[in-house]
Amino acid sequence: MTVQDIRAFNRFYTNAIGALDYGRHLYAPYTLTESRVLYELAHAPRTDAADLRAELSLDAGYLSRILNKFEREGLVERGPSERDPRRRSVTLTPRGRDAAGLLEERARESVGRLLLSLPPADRPRLADAMRTVREILSEGRAPRPEDVVLRGPGPGDLGWIVQRNGAVYAAEYGWNADYEGLVARIVAGFAEDHDPALERVWIAELDGRPVGSVMCVRDEAPATARLRLLLVGPEARGLGIGDRLVRAVVDFARGAGYRDLVLWTNDVLGGARRIYQCHGFALVAEQPHHSFGKDLVGQDWRLNLGEPGAGRDEKRE
Incomplete structure:
Protein backbone atom coordinates (compact mmCIF):
# COMPACT_ATOMS: atom_id res chain seq x y z
CA MET A 1 0.00 0.00 0.00
CA SER A 138 -6.08 2.48 16.39
CA GLU A 139 -3.02 0.22 16.85
CA GLY A 140 -4.88 -2.21 19.06
CA ARG A 141 -5.79 0.45 21.63
CA ALA A 142 -8.21 -0.86 24.23
CA PRO A 143 -11.69 0.73 24.24
CA ARG A 144 -12.09 3.79 26.48
CA PRO A 145 -15.23 5.07 28.22
CA GLU A 146 -15.31 8.05 25.86
CA ASP A 147 -15.50 5.65 22.90
CA VAL A 148 -18.99 4.63 24.03
CA VAL A 149 -21.95 6.54 22.64
CA LEU A 150 -25.46 6.55 24.10
CA ARG A 151 -28.13 6.98 21.44
CA GLY A 152 -31.72 6.19 20.66
CA PRO A 153 -32.68 2.92 18.98
CA GLY A 154 -32.37 2.50 15.24
CA PRO A 155 -33.79 -0.19 12.95
CA GLY A 156 -33.05 -3.63 14.38
CA ASP A 157 -31.97 -2.37 17.82
CA LEU A 158 -35.14 -3.44 19.61
CA GLY A 159 -34.69 -6.93 18.20
CA TRP A 160 -31.08 -6.83 19.38
CA ILE A 161 -32.26 -6.09 22.92
CA VAL A 162 -34.37 -9.26 22.91
CA GLN A 163 -31.66 -11.45 21.36
CA ARG A 164 -28.82 -10.14 23.50
CA ASN A 165 -30.73 -10.36 26.79
CA GLY A 166 -31.69 -13.94 26.02
CA ALA A 167 -28.15 -14.93 25.08
CA VAL A 168 -26.34 -13.18 27.96
CA TYR A 169 -28.64 -14.40 30.73
CA ALA A 170 -28.65 -17.95 29.37
CA ALA A 171 -24.84 -18.01 29.23
CA GLU A 172 -24.18 -16.32 32.60
CA TYR A 173 -27.09 -17.48 34.76
CA GLY A 174 -28.57 -20.46 32.94
CA TRP A 175 -31.95 -18.79 32.48
CA ASN A 176 -34.23 -20.51 29.97
CA ALA A 177 -36.28 -19.13 27.09
CA ASP A 178 -38.97 -17.87 29.48
CA TYR A 179 -36.79 -14.85 30.17
CA GLU A 180 -36.30 -14.12 26.48
CA GLY A 181 -40.06 -14.33 26.09
CA LEU A 182 -40.54 -11.80 28.88
CA VAL A 183 -38.06 -9.41 27.26
CA ALA A 184 -39.79 -9.85 23.90
CA ARG A 185 -43.15 -8.88 25.41
CA ILE A 186 -41.69 -5.81 27.13
CA VAL A 187 -39.96 -4.64 23.95
CA ALA A 188 -43.00 -5.35 21.77
CA GLY A 189 -45.19 -3.33 24.11
CA PHE A 190 -42.83 -0.38 23.86
CA ALA A 191 -42.57 -0.63 20.07
CA GLU A 192 -46.33 -0.77 19.60
CA ASP A 193 -47.35 2.01 21.98
CA HIS A 194 -45.14 4.50 23.82
CA ASP A 195 -45.09 8.22 24.51
CA PRO A 196 -41.68 9.67 23.47
CA ALA A 197 -42.07 12.46 26.01
CA LEU A 198 -42.44 9.99 28.87
CA GLU A 199 -40.78 6.77 27.70
CA ARG A 200 -37.43 6.12 26.06
CA VAL A 201 -34.84 3.50 25.09
CA TRP A 202 -31.09 4.03 25.13
CA ILE A 203 -28.54 1.99 23.19
CA ALA A 204 -24.88 2.01 24.21
CA GLU A 205 -22.75 1.77 21.08
CA LEU A 206 -19.05 0.91 20.86
CA ASP A 207 -17.16 0.75 17.56
CA GLY A 208 -20.43 0.94 15.67
CA ARG A 209 -22.01 -2.01 17.50
CA PRO A 210 -24.61 -2.07 20.29
CA VAL A 211 -23.14 -3.32 23.57
CA GLY A 212 -25.75 -2.22 26.11
CA SER A 213 -29.27 -0.92 26.58
CA VAL A 214 -31.89 0.23 29.05
CA MET A 215 -35.52 1.37 28.97
CA CYS A 216 -37.61 3.92 30.87
CA VAL A 217 -41.37 3.31 30.69
CA ARG A 218 -44.47 4.45 32.53
CA ASP A 219 -45.50 2.44 35.57
CA GLU A 220 -49.07 1.73 36.62
CA ALA A 221 -48.62 3.86 39.74
CA PRO A 222 -49.26 7.60 39.28
CA ALA A 223 -46.24 9.82 38.54
CA THR A 224 -43.97 6.75 38.52
CA ALA A 225 -41.52 5.56 35.87
CA ARG A 226 -39.99 2.10 35.65
CA LEU A 227 -36.41 1.29 34.67
CA ARG A 228 -36.31 -1.93 32.65
CA LEU A 229 -33.90 -4.26 30.91
CA LEU A 230 -30.56 -2.77 31.92
CA LEU A 231 -27.93 -4.75 30.05
CA VAL A 232 -24.21 -4.39 29.34
CA GLY A 233 -22.61 -7.09 27.24
CA PRO A 234 -19.57 -8.86 28.75
CA GLU A 235 -17.39 -7.54 25.93
CA ALA A 236 -17.94 -3.96 27.08
CA ARG A 237 -17.93 -4.16 30.86
CA GLY A 238 -15.54 -2.05 32.87
CA LEU A 239 -16.19 1.10 30.84
CA GLY A 240 -18.84 2.59 33.11
CA ILE A 241 -21.63 1.88 30.64
CA GLY A 242 -24.11 0.59 33.23
CA ASP A 243 -23.61 3.72 35.32
CA ARG A 244 -24.18 5.97 32.31
CA LEU A 245 -27.31 4.10 31.25
CA VAL A 246 -28.86 4.31 34.72
CA ARG A 247 -27.88 7.98 34.99
CA ALA A 248 -29.59 8.62 31.64
CA VAL A 249 -32.81 7.04 32.91
CA VAL A 250 -32.71 8.96 36.20
CA ASP A 251 -32.08 12.29 34.46
CA PHE A 252 -34.79 11.63 31.88
CA ALA A 253 -37.37 10.53 34.46
CA ARG A 254 -36.69 13.57 36.61
CA GLY A 255 -36.88 15.89 33.60
CA ALA A 256 -40.14 14.28 32.45
CA GLY A 257 -41.73 15.14 35.80
CA TYR A 258 -41.95 11.70 37.38
CA ARG A 259 -41.98 11.64 41.18
CA ASP A 260 -40.63 8.10 41.62
CA LEU A 261 -38.49 5.68 39.62
CA VAL A 262 -38.88 1.96 40.35
CA LEU A 263 -37.35 -1.27 39.08
CA TRP A 264 -37.54 -5.01 39.62
CA THR A 265 -34.45 -7.18 39.60
CA ASN A 266 -33.09 -10.39 41.14
CA ASP A 267 -30.55 -10.73 43.93
CA VAL A 268 -28.12 -12.71 41.75
CA LEU A 269 -27.49 -9.60 39.62
CA GLY A 270 -24.97 -8.10 42.02
CA GLY A 271 -23.28 -5.74 39.56
CA ALA A 272 -26.55 -4.11 38.55
CA ARG A 273 -27.68 -3.78 42.17
CA ARG A 274 -24.50 -1.92 43.08
CA ILE A 275 -25.15 0.57 40.29
CA TYR A 276 -28.71 1.12 41.49
CA GLN A 277 -27.48 1.74 45.03
CA CYS A 278 -24.90 4.26 43.80
CA HIS A 279 -27.72 6.23 42.19
CA GLY A 280 -29.76 6.33 45.38
CA PHE A 281 -32.22 3.46 44.84
CA ALA A 282 -33.45 1.78 48.03
CA LEU A 283 -34.59 -1.83 48.39
CA VAL A 284 -38.27 -1.82 49.39
CA ALA A 285 -39.31 -5.48 49.04
CA GLU A 286 -38.06 -8.91 48.07
CA GLN A 287 -39.79 -12.20 47.40
CA PRO A 288 -38.54 -15.71 46.47
CA HIS A 289 -39.89 -17.03 43.19
CA HIS A 290 -39.22 -19.71 40.60
CA SER A 291 -38.80 -18.18 37.15
CA PHE A 292 -36.71 -18.68 34.02
CA GLY A 293 -35.93 -22.24 35.19
CA LYS A 294 -34.27 -21.09 38.44
CA ASP A 295 -35.08 -20.42 42.09
CA LEU A 296 -34.55 -16.68 42.51
CA VAL A 297 -35.20 -13.84 44.91
CA GLY A 298 -36.94 -10.92 43.20
CA GLN A 299 -36.32 -7.43 44.51
CA ASP A 300 -38.21 -4.16 44.18
CA TRP A 301 -36.14 -0.95 44.29
CA ARG A 302 -37.35 2.64 44.42
CA LEU A 303 -35.80 6.09 43.93
CA ASN A 304 -37.66 9.21 45.08
CA LEU A 305 -36.95 11.75 42.34
CA GLY A 306 -38.47 14.60 44.29
CA GLU A 307 -35.82 14.73 46.99
CA PRO A 308 -33.03 17.27 46.42
CA GLY A 309 -29.96 15.46 45.15
CA ALA A 310 -31.77 12.13 44.79
CA GLY A 311 -29.97 9.74 42.52
CA ARG A 312 -26.58 11.42 42.89
CA ASP A 313 -23.50 9.81 44.33
CA GLU A 314 -21.83 12.77 46.01
CA LYS A 315 -18.45 11.07 46.00
CA ARG A 316 -18.50 10.82 42.23
CA GLU A 317 -19.85 14.30 41.69
Whole structure:
Protein backbone atom coordinates (compact mmCIF):
# COMPACT_ATOMS: atom_id res chain seq x y z
CA MET A 1 0.00 0.00 0.00
CA THR A 2 1.21 3.51 -0.84
CA VAL A 3 0.37 7.00 0.33
CA GLN A 4 -1.58 7.46 -2.89
CA ASP A 5 -3.73 4.42 -2.10
CA ILE A 6 -4.84 5.92 1.20
CA ARG A 7 -5.41 9.36 -0.30
CA ALA A 8 -7.46 7.85 -3.11
CA PHE A 9 -9.59 5.96 -0.60
CA ASN A 10 -10.11 9.14 1.43
CA ARG A 11 -11.31 11.03 -1.64
CA PHE A 12 -13.62 8.19 -2.61
CA TYR A 13 -15.09 7.80 0.88
CA THR A 14 -15.74 11.48 1.50
CA ASN A 15 -17.59 11.62 -1.82
CA ALA A 16 -19.56 8.45 -1.02
CA ILE A 17 -20.89 9.80 2.29
CA GLY A 18 -21.46 13.32 0.99
CA ALA A 19 -19.06 14.97 3.43
CA LEU A 20 -18.08 17.61 0.86
CA ASP A 21 -21.51 18.23 -0.63
CA TYR A 22 -22.81 21.29 1.22
CA GLY A 23 -25.81 21.27 -1.11
CA ARG A 24 -27.17 18.24 0.72
CA HIS A 25 -27.47 20.39 3.86
CA LEU A 26 -26.05 17.50 5.89
CA TYR A 27 -24.14 19.82 8.23
CA ALA A 28 -25.70 23.22 7.40
CA PRO A 29 -25.41 25.77 8.89
CA TYR A 30 -22.28 24.34 10.53
CA THR A 31 -18.95 23.22 9.15
CA LEU A 32 -17.93 19.57 9.36
CA THR A 33 -15.67 20.32 12.33
CA GLU A 34 -18.38 22.29 14.14
CA SER A 35 -20.81 19.43 13.59
CA ARG A 36 -18.33 16.97 15.07
CA VAL A 37 -17.90 19.16 18.15
CA LEU A 38 -21.68 19.25 18.62
CA TYR A 39 -21.79 15.47 18.25
CA GLU A 40 -19.15 14.95 20.94
CA LEU A 41 -20.90 17.34 23.31
CA ALA A 42 -24.21 15.56 22.78
CA HIS A 43 -22.84 12.08 23.44
CA ALA A 44 -20.17 12.51 26.12
CA PRO A 45 -21.35 12.13 29.74
CA ARG A 46 -19.18 15.07 30.87
CA THR A 47 -16.96 17.22 28.70
CA ASP A 48 -14.12 19.55 29.58
CA ALA A 49 -12.69 21.76 26.88
CA ALA A 50 -9.29 20.09 27.34
CA ASP A 51 -10.76 16.61 26.89
CA LEU A 52 -12.64 17.76 23.81
CA ARG A 53 -9.48 19.21 22.29
CA ALA A 54 -7.54 15.99 22.92
CA GLU A 55 -10.32 13.72 21.65
CA LEU A 56 -10.66 15.60 18.37
CA SER A 57 -6.96 16.54 17.98
CA LEU A 58 -7.94 20.17 17.47
CA ASP A 59 -5.79 23.25 17.82
CA ALA A 60 -6.67 25.01 21.10
CA GLY A 61 -7.30 28.35 19.39
CA TYR A 62 -9.48 26.78 16.70
CA LEU A 63 -11.62 24.94 19.28
CA SER A 64 -11.89 28.10 21.37
CA ARG A 65 -13.25 30.05 18.38
CA ILE A 66 -15.82 27.32 17.72
CA LEU A 67 -16.96 27.29 21.34
CA ASN A 68 -17.11 31.09 21.42
CA LYS A 69 -19.37 30.99 18.37
CA PHE A 70 -21.57 28.31 19.94
CA GLU A 71 -21.84 30.33 23.15
CA ARG A 72 -22.89 33.46 21.26
CA GLU A 73 -25.57 31.44 19.47
CA GLY A 74 -26.86 29.97 22.71
CA LEU A 75 -25.79 26.41 21.90
CA VAL A 76 -23.41 25.82 24.82
CA GLU A 77 -22.70 26.95 28.35
CA ARG A 78 -19.25 27.01 29.93
CA GLY A 79 -18.22 26.98 33.56
CA PRO A 80 -15.75 25.50 36.06
CA SER A 81 -15.23 21.76 35.73
CA GLU A 82 -16.63 19.59 38.54
CA ARG A 83 -13.55 17.38 38.32
CA ASP A 84 -10.93 20.12 38.20
CA PRO A 85 -11.77 23.82 38.87
CA ARG A 86 -8.77 24.81 36.74
CA ARG A 87 -10.56 23.38 33.71
CA ARG A 88 -13.63 24.62 31.84
CA SER A 89 -16.62 22.37 31.35
CA VAL A 90 -18.76 22.65 28.22
CA THR A 91 -22.40 21.57 28.13
CA LEU A 92 -25.10 21.87 25.50
CA THR A 93 -28.10 24.07 26.15
CA PRO A 94 -31.57 22.82 25.12
CA ARG A 95 -31.09 24.76 21.88
CA GLY A 96 -27.74 23.08 21.39
CA ARG A 97 -29.27 19.65 21.93
CA ASP A 98 -31.92 20.43 19.35
CA ALA A 99 -29.21 21.42 16.84
CA ALA A 100 -27.18 18.28 17.58
CA GLY A 101 -30.32 16.15 17.30
CA LEU A 102 -31.14 17.61 13.87
CA LEU A 103 -27.62 16.90 12.61
CA GLU A 104 -27.80 13.37 14.00
CA GLU A 105 -31.12 12.77 12.25
CA ARG A 106 -29.73 14.00 8.92
CA ALA A 107 -26.62 11.84 9.26
CA ARG A 108 -28.63 8.70 10.07
CA GLU A 109 -30.93 9.33 7.10
CA SER A 110 -27.95 9.86 4.79
CA VAL A 111 -26.19 6.68 5.90
CA GLY A 112 -29.49 4.81 5.81
CA ARG A 113 -29.95 5.75 2.16
CA LEU A 114 -26.41 4.60 1.42
CA LEU A 115 -27.03 1.22 3.04
CA LEU A 116 -30.35 0.76 1.24
CA SER A 117 -28.50 1.17 -2.04
CA LEU A 118 -26.35 -1.88 -1.23
CA PRO A 119 -27.36 -5.52 -1.63
CA PRO A 120 -28.21 -6.93 1.83
CA ALA A 121 -25.45 -9.54 1.53
CA ASP A 122 -22.83 -6.80 1.10
CA ARG A 123 -23.72 -4.83 4.24
CA PRO A 124 -22.05 -7.18 6.78
CA ARG A 125 -18.94 -7.28 4.57
CA LEU A 126 -18.83 -3.49 4.54
CA ALA A 127 -19.24 -3.31 8.33
CA ASP A 128 -16.46 -5.86 8.86
CA ALA A 129 -14.13 -4.01 6.48
CA MET A 130 -14.73 -0.68 8.23
CA ARG A 131 -14.19 -2.29 11.62
CA THR A 132 -10.88 -3.71 10.36
CA VAL A 133 -9.74 -0.24 9.26
CA ARG A 134 -10.55 1.19 12.69
CA GLU A 135 -8.77 -1.61 14.53
CA ILE A 136 -5.61 -1.32 12.45
CA LEU A 137 -5.40 2.46 12.65
CA SER A 138 -6.08 2.48 16.39
CA GLU A 139 -3.02 0.22 16.85
CA GLY A 140 -4.88 -2.21 19.06
CA ARG A 141 -5.79 0.45 21.63
CA ALA A 142 -8.21 -0.86 24.23
CA PRO A 143 -11.69 0.73 24.24
CA ARG A 144 -12.09 3.79 26.48
CA PRO A 145 -15.23 5.07 28.22
CA GLU A 146 -15.31 8.05 25.86
CA ASP A 147 -15.50 5.65 22.90
CA VAL A 148 -18.99 4.63 24.03
CA VAL A 149 -21.95 6.54 22.64
CA LEU A 150 -25.46 6.55 24.10
CA ARG A 151 -28.13 6.98 21.44
CA GLY A 152 -31.72 6.19 20.66
CA PRO A 153 -32.68 2.92 18.98
CA GLY A 154 -32.37 2.50 15.24
CA PRO A 155 -33.79 -0.19 12.95
CA GLY A 156 -33.05 -3.63 14.38
CA ASP A 157 -31.97 -2.37 17.82
CA LEU A 158 -35.14 -3.44 19.61
CA GLY A 159 -34.69 -6.93 18.20
CA TRP A 160 -31.08 -6.83 19.38
CA ILE A 161 -32.26 -6.09 22.92
CA VAL A 162 -34.37 -9.26 22.91
CA GLN A 163 -31.66 -11.45 21.36
CA ARG A 164 -28.82 -10.14 23.50
CA ASN A 165 -30.73 -10.36 26.79
CA GLY A 166 -31.69 -13.94 26.02
CA ALA A 167 -28.15 -14.93 25.08
CA VAL A 168 -26.34 -13.18 27.96
CA TYR A 169 -28.64 -14.40 30.73
CA ALA A 170 -28.65 -17.95 29.37
CA ALA A 171 -24.84 -18.01 29.23
CA GLU A 172 -24.18 -16.32 32.60
CA TYR A 173 -27.09 -17.48 34.76
CA GLY A 174 -28.57 -20.46 32.94
CA TRP A 175 -31.95 -18.79 32.48
CA ASN A 176 -34.23 -20.51 29.97
CA ALA A 177 -36.28 -19.13 27.09
CA ASP A 178 -38.97 -17.87 29.48
CA TYR A 179 -36.79 -14.85 30.17
CA GLU A 180 -36.30 -14.12 26.48
CA GLY A 181 -40.06 -14.33 26.09
CA LEU A 182 -40.54 -11.80 28.88
CA VAL A 183 -38.06 -9.41 27.26
CA ALA A 184 -39.79 -9.85 23.90
CA ARG A 185 -43.15 -8.88 25.41
CA ILE A 186 -41.69 -5.81 27.13
CA VAL A 187 -39.96 -4.64 23.95
CA ALA A 188 -43.00 -5.35 21.77
CA GLY A 189 -45.19 -3.33 24.11
CA PHE A 190 -42.83 -0.38 23.86
CA ALA A 191 -42.57 -0.63 20.07
CA GLU A 192 -46.33 -0.77 19.60
CA ASP A 193 -47.35 2.01 21.98
CA HIS A 194 -45.14 4.50 23.82
CA ASP A 195 -45.09 8.22 24.51
CA PRO A 196 -41.68 9.67 23.47
CA ALA A 197 -42.07 12.46 26.01
CA LEU A 198 -42.44 9.99 28.87
CA GLU A 199 -40.78 6.77 27.70
CA ARG A 200 -37.43 6.12 26.06
CA VAL A 201 -34.84 3.50 25.09
CA TRP A 202 -31.09 4.03 25.13
CA ILE A 203 -28.54 1.99 23.19
CA ALA A 204 -24.88 2.01 24.21
CA GLU A 205 -22.75 1.77 21.08
CA LEU A 206 -19.05 0.91 20.86
CA ASP A 207 -17.16 0.75 17.56
CA GLY A 208 -20.43 0.94 15.67
CA ARG A 209 -22.01 -2.01 17.50
CA PRO A 210 -24.61 -2.07 20.29
CA VAL A 211 -23.14 -3.32 23.57
CA GLY A 212 -25.75 -2.22 26.11
CA SER A 213 -29.27 -0.92 26.58
CA VAL A 214 -31.89 0.23 29.05
CA MET A 215 -35.52 1.37 28.97
CA CYS A 216 -37.61 3.92 30.87
CA VAL A 217 -41.37 3.31 30.69
CA ARG A 218 -44.47 4.45 32.53
CA ASP A 219 -45.50 2.44 35.57
CA GLU A 220 -49.07 1.73 36.62
CA ALA A 221 -48.62 3.86 39.74
CA PRO A 222 -49.26 7.60 39.28
CA ALA A 223 -46.24 9.82 38.54
CA THR A 224 -43.97 6.75 38.52
CA ALA A 225 -41.52 5.56 35.87
CA ARG A 226 -39.99 2.10 35.65
CA LEU A 227 -36.41 1.29 34.67
CA ARG A 228 -36.31 -1.93 32.65
CA LEU A 229 -33.90 -4.26 30.91
CA LEU A 230 -30.56 -2.77 31.92
CA LEU A 231 -27.93 -4.75 30.05
CA VAL A 232 -24.21 -4.39 29.34
CA GLY A 233 -22.61 -7.09 27.24
CA PRO A 234 -19.57 -8.86 28.75
CA GLU A 235 -17.39 -7.54 25.93
CA ALA A 236 -17.94 -3.96 27.08
CA ARG A 237 -17.93 -4.16 30.86
CA GLY A 238 -15.54 -2.05 32.87
CA LEU A 239 -16.19 1.10 30.84
CA GLY A 240 -18.84 2.59 33.11
CA ILE A 241 -21.63 1.88 30.64
CA GLY A 242 -24.11 0.59 33.23
CA ASP A 243 -23.61 3.72 35.32
CA ARG A 244 -24.18 5.97 32.31
CA LEU A 245 -27.31 4.10 31.25
CA VAL A 246 -28.86 4.31 34.72
CA ARG A 247 -27.88 7.98 34.99
CA ALA A 248 -29.59 8.62 31.64
CA VAL A 249 -32.81 7.04 32.91
CA VAL A 250 -32.71 8.96 36.20
CA ASP A 251 -32.08 12.29 34.46
CA PHE A 252 -34.79 11.63 31.88
CA ALA A 253 -37.37 10.53 34.46
CA ARG A 254 -36.69 13.57 36.61
CA GLY A 255 -36.88 15.89 33.60
CA ALA A 256 -40.14 14.28 32.45
CA GLY A 257 -41.73 15.14 35.80
CA TYR A 258 -41.95 11.70 37.38
CA ARG A 259 -41.98 11.64 41.18
CA ASP A 260 -40.63 8.10 41.62
CA LEU A 261 -38.49 5.68 39.62
CA VAL A 262 -38.88 1.96 40.35
CA LEU A 263 -37.35 -1.27 39.08
CA TRP A 264 -37.54 -5.01 39.62
CA THR A 265 -34.45 -7.18 39.60
CA ASN A 266 -33.09 -10.39 41.14
CA ASP A 267 -30.55 -10.73 43.93
CA VAL A 268 -28.12 -12.71 41.75
CA LEU A 269 -27.49 -9.60 39.62
CA GLY A 270 -24.97 -8.10 42.02
CA GLY A 271 -23.28 -5.74 39.56
CA ALA A 272 -26.55 -4.11 38.55
CA ARG A 273 -27.68 -3.78 42.17
CA ARG A 274 -24.50 -1.92 43.08
CA ILE A 275 -25.15 0.57 40.29
CA TYR A 276 -28.71 1.12 41.49
CA GLN A 277 -27.48 1.74 45.03
CA CYS A 278 -24.90 4.26 43.80
CA HIS A 279 -27.72 6.23 42.19
CA GLY A 280 -29.76 6.33 45.38
CA PHE A 281 -32.22 3.46 44.84
CA ALA A 282 -33.45 1.78 48.03
CA LEU A 283 -34.59 -1.83 48.39
CA VAL A 284 -38.27 -1.82 49.39
CA ALA A 285 -39.31 -5.48 49.04
CA GLU A 286 -38.06 -8.91 48.07
CA GLN A 287 -39.79 -12.20 47.40
CA PRO A 288 -38.54 -15.71 46.47
CA HIS A 289 -39.89 -17.03 43.19
CA HIS A 290 -39.22 -19.71 40.60
CA SER A 291 -38.80 -18.18 37.15
CA PHE A 292 -36.71 -18.68 34.02
CA GLY A 293 -35.93 -22.24 35.19
CA LYS A 294 -34.27 -21.09 38.44
CA ASP A 295 -35.08 -20.42 42.09
CA LEU A 296 -34.55 -16.68 42.51
CA VAL A 297 -35.20 -13.84 44.91
CA GLY A 298 -36.94 -10.92 43.20
CA GLN A 299 -36.32 -7.43 44.51
CA ASP A 300 -38.21 -4.16 44.18
CA TRP A 301 -36.14 -0.95 44.29
CA ARG A 302 -37.35 2.64 44.42
CA LEU A 303 -35.80 6.09 43.93
CA ASN A 304 -37.66 9.21 45.08
CA LEU A 305 -36.95 11.75 42.34
CA GLY A 306 -38.47 14.60 44.29
CA GLU A 307 -35.82 14.73 46.99
CA PRO A 308 -33.03 17.27 46.42
CA GLY A 309 -29.96 15.46 45.15
CA ALA A 310 -31.77 12.13 44.79
CA GLY A 311 -29.97 9.74 42.52
CA ARG A 312 -26.58 11.42 42.89
CA ASP A 313 -23.50 9.81 44.33
CA GLU A 314 -21.83 12.77 46.01
CA LYS A 315 -18.45 11.07 46.00
CA ARG A 316 -18.50 10.82 42.23
CA GLU A 317 -19.85 14.30 41.69
